Amino acid sequence: MDLQMRVVEAAEQSFRQFGYKGTTMENVARIANVGKGTIYTFFPSKEALLEHILNRLVVEMRAVADGSIVAGDTFFNNLERALRSVLRFRAQHELLVKLAQEGKQLGTVAVIEGMARVEEAVLNYLRKHLEAGVANGDVKPCNTELVAFIMLRTYTAILVDWESRHEPLSDDALMQVFHVVFTEGLNRTQA
Known part of the structure; x- marks a missing residue:
């Protein structure tokens, strides 16, 4: 599984568990087992990550x-x-x-x-x-x-x-x- 897909799946899991408001990029990074900066190489914001998933x-x-x-x-x-x-x-x-x-x-x-x-x-x-x-x-x-x-x-x-x-x-x-x-x-x- 490539890095971007790991981030997307981690974000989806976090959004399911905590909702959009309760999800932080730190949560996503922890679940994906990547640094927070890695997420920002693919998605400039939490909004962009949600849009990609939707x-x-x-x-x-x-x-x-x-x-x-x-x-x-x-x-x-x-x-x-x-x-x-x-x-x-x-x-x-x-x-x-x-x-x-x-x-x-x-x-x-x-x-x-x-x-x-x-x-x-x-x-x-x-x-x-x-x-x-x-x-x-x-x-x-x-x-x-x-x-x-x-x-x-x-x-x-x-x-x-x-x-x-x-x-x-x-x-x-x-x-x-x-x-x-x-x-x-x-x-x-x-x-």
Whole structure:
């Protein structure tokens, strides 16, 4: 493992344990077993280190979403599965959960901005797929940016708010809700 990767993994571990605010470059150096100066050769600040880690997570989320797409399945089934897989990834990833909590509870600006960039990446992914659906004739012409936002907010509410008060929905039940709420309204072939 190269030195930069050791620093990144140590920072990720420290952010998971102590949050962004509670992490110091000294903590990261100790966990990575390097001098503090070594960290600064790769990253000029703790903010830059967080940004690097979040950018890696965005790449991972895209891979998770792309990996959920099934060749030959319908556009809407694939879109729903991709959205669900990204939101489950986000909900189960320790660092993202810790940062989301810190952003809400402590209002840490760097964390709020970083999480906003992660959300923007998810929205862009959805928007691009919706635009492709419009271009291919699968989706009615619409404001894809707004629809992506509504989809993300709706699914987040189902997976977070609903499941905090009710039994979690099965994948089939989630897909059914998606089809009732979105497919029937957006599907170009619907009457």
